[in-house]
Amino acid sequence: MFSNLEFFIVEALRSFRRGALMTVVAIGTITVTLVIFGVFLLLVVNLGNIVGNVSSGLDIAAYVDEPISLEQAGAIQLELSKLSGVEKVDFISRAEAWKKFQEDFGEKLEIGEVIQDNPLPHTFIIKVRTPDLLPKIAQIVSQKSAISEVRYSGKLIDQMRSLVGVVRVGGTILVILVTFATLLIVVNTIRLTVLARETDIYIMKLVGATNNFVKYPFIIEGVLIGIIGGVLAFIILKISYDSVIFQVSSALPFLPIVAGGFILGIIYSVMVFAGTALGMLGAYISVSRVLKAEF
């Protein structure tokens, strides 16, 4: 068996070198598909990450215009916190808010010189258990007589969510289509290398080689093409995404981009594995077809 394995590998490399142009085309096709696939995966992961980030900081801000006492504020706070789905209610008085605002921006803007009076309202920050409850709770809170205005970023979240949904569905369809197209191209490309070796195959079969024996070198060749295509896709994707991370983190620092960790590792290894699988499957299908056509 060992000497057979050596034979298969030597034959695969021989064919790999001989069909240089075909090999390059097949590798290029696999690389392009996988890069598209990888970009899609990164897009979905990042959109999911942004949505997750925004929703985890999901608060309803409820403003009170009229002056209220601390007791009144306490009563409202208690009332709000009893609403179902509410996790926590914080009260920020106008004075606190003004002080914090001045601390944050006072020096830069010299705001104290422009505005003498505190323009800020009292604010209740309502933390909600799940994002789904946001619109409902916001509506209930807005009906309280003491509350003059309610704000939350629900619309944005809903839009982001449906965007992620569209990207997922559209991307999945795209990836399936592109994968089929790639498989077709890989099958046909490898078929050309198989056909280029038709005499070899004919002779092999005449001297009594089994079908599997004829197949193995081609499948090894396909795996080789797939691995190279996958590694190239990985390198291209990594370099491009690293530069995207760099650009985004300097230009749009507030955007929570996925910059590392487990999930990126998975996406990068998917490149190599999917490439290998594509190459192997493509070779298997094409050589089986040619063998069926032979005697």
Place this chain on the structure above:
Amino acid sequence: MIQLINVSKTYPNGIDVLYNINLNIGKEEFVFIVGPSGAGKTTLMKLLYREERPSSGKVIVDKVDVAELTVDQVPYLRRNIGIVFQDYKLLPKRTVFENVAFALRVTGAPRSSIRRKVMQALELVGMLRRANAFPDELSGGEKQRACIARAIVNNPPILLADEPTGNLDPTTSWDIIQLLDKINKRNTTVIVSTHNKSIVDDMKRRVVAIENGRVVRDQMLGGYNV
């Protein structure tokens, strides 16, 4: 060794190539199949190693009905039949040694025995000194010797040669036929299809003549013509 019983062959395009052939070839016989081009000689050969199946009738090789073999069994039939081609079918980017070794390697033969067997085969056909040459460095006769070496390296009990001298000059043709005769004397059944009259007449072996897909003559110690 080989039996054809009422064998007919019609190709899918409707052309009848062989019609009701009955033929018995014994162990270690030397048989010429003669007839004009298109008579069905090549198809007859192809039936024996199952490149083609008969449309009707039975082809029996070494007690086995060839048409009944499964795809998995066909390779083992072919390991018992060496085949020599008019156009040699040597792999161009491999040396003579590699071409002959290829026939052993694809049957999964152990590596240790390959070199010895290839050398023996090359010695038998007189090509030992040309072992490292590539096919395009060889003369026609040398190519045919390499092709014969590949056909016999596995020691098959049957050797088929389809127009083995078709591309060779008379002297070389005679050398090749002598070589096939030598292989026949080493207990191999040899079947040679040819339309080379002088060779058939000089060898005085069994002659099976085919015309228009029919056996028109089967004669021991025959000549090309009656």
